[in-house]
Amino acid sequence: MHARAHDASQRERRGNTLIVRGLSIASPILGLSGQCDVVEFRACEGGVPLQGENGRWQPYPIEYKRGEPKENDADALQLCAQAMCLEAALCCTISEGALFYGKTKRRMTVSLDDKLREKVRRMTAEMHELARRGHTPKVKPSKSCNACSLRELCLPALMRKKSVQDYLGEAMEGDE
Numbered sequence: 001m002h003a004r005a006h007d008a009s010q011r012e013r014r015g016n017t018l019i020v021r022g023l024s025i026a027s028p029i030l031g032l033s034g035q036c037d038v039v040e041f042r043a044c045e046g047g048v049p050l051q052g053e054n055g056r057w058q059p060y061p062i063e064y065k066r067g068e069p070k071e072n073d074a075d076a077l078q079l080c081a082q083a084m085c086l087e088a089a090l091c092c093t094i095s096e097g098a099l100f101y102g103k104t105k106r107r108m109t110v111s112l113d114d115k116l117r118e119k120v121r122r123m124t125a126e127m128h129e130l131a132r133r134g135h136t137p138k139v140k141p142s143k144s145c146n147a148c149s150l151r152e153l154c155l156p157a158l159m160r161k162k163s164v165q166d167y168l169g170e171a172m173e174g175d176e
């Protein structure tokens with residue numbers, strides 16, 4: 001499902017909607033870059049012009065997730081960050097987007113309000129500060145790890161193993 005959503009070759013028109021998959025985005029202000037799963041551009045007089053298309057279009061980002069809605073707001077924050085990158089690139093305002101969950105097969109609309117945007121700015125600034133200090137925060141394993149695309153980099157299972165320091169400490173105690 002996610003691979004299809006990311007297929008950059010797919011650009012499809014359905015009625016008054018242009019569906020673009022795998023759109024590359026970036027925001028120099030936030031210091032973020034990435035790819036949107038799907039952006040629907042809906043024909044709208046108050047929208048933005050698009051290269052190669054007639055008329056004006058209002059962008060509507062949609063993020064695809066394999067699982068089900070989470071208890072935290074991580075998915076909404078990701079979607080909001082995408083919208084903020086699109087706004088910066090297209091000089092527009094995006095007030096709403098959606099999350100689609102494969103397990104429930106439902107699309108949930110997300111209001112991209114000031115509170116969510118402020119949290120994106122705060123967390124992005126915190127992330128850059130950690131990177132500047134060269135500090136890697138400790139992994140917090142949860143059930144979300146099972147469906148996380150960073151799992152192979154993050155290796156959450158290693159957190160359940162003893163640290164080298166603890167291992168050596170216990171080995172030395174055993175020798176005494």
Ligand code: SF4
Nearest residue numbers: 140145148150151154
């Ligand atoms: S694998 Fe790492 S990044 Fe992904 S949810 Fe688990 S702790 Fe977070």
